[in-house]
Amino acid sequence: MADKLAKQKSDMRALYIHTWSTQAQLDDEPAWVNPFYAQIFGIYTIGEVNTQPTALVAAPEQKLELPGVNLVCCPTEAEMLKQFWTLYKSGPPETLATYNGRKYTIPCLYWRSALHGVEIANTDLLHDRYKPGPHVDLADVLTYHGLLRIPTLAVLAAQLNIPMPSLAEGDTIQQMINASLAAPNPAMLQMLAKNGVEYAGVIAQIGAHWRRQLNKTAYR
DSSP, rough: HHHHHHHHHHHHHEEEEEOOOSEEEEEEEGGGSSSSEEEEEEEEEESSOOOOOSEEEOOOOOOOOOOEEEEEEEHHHHHHHHHHHHHHHHHHHEEEOOOOOOTTTHHHHEEEEEEEEOOOOOOTTTTOOTTTOSSEEEHHHHTTTTOOOOOOOHHHHHTTOOOOOOOTTTTHHHHHHHHHHHHHHHHHHHHHHHHHHHHHHHHHHHHHHHHHHHHGSSSO
């Protein structure tokens, strides 16, 4: 039983989100990367215990399928967040793995949930960054908490021979999200969901490499 619990605690579930904003720019950064200006369009996870990816997307009155993916079209952002936290509570005690999640993914999930009055299933995802916990920000631990400059996902993926999604983060994704929200577009929605799942997959592979090779070098 102890071995089983130890394994469960070491399992990881990669988490990635698509955000968007009605405001294009905020000072020196795009508004969609700022948790106080961004809204969430999609939440994507893939784990080691249940390897089927899950994609939760804001798609009112749409029903779509994506082969190999549990794709859920949610009528509102609030419903999407409810579904995410329900999924989180119902699953095994995996560690959530993000990339730059301490500054972006988790604060965004927390803030948007708070605005909608959605119950947050785990309020400890921004735990002591120097100790193991329910969330690991790979950008933080791979740079030893600020000792090194944070590399892009593409740099890490290239060194580990991990294919990157064909659609890069940025203006193209933002245009696709805006178009999908403006009018139902099944093909575009499928592309966005596939893109989000692919990014979660990249994070999962980088996380697995970090855990196998570098976890012992992390701060305690």
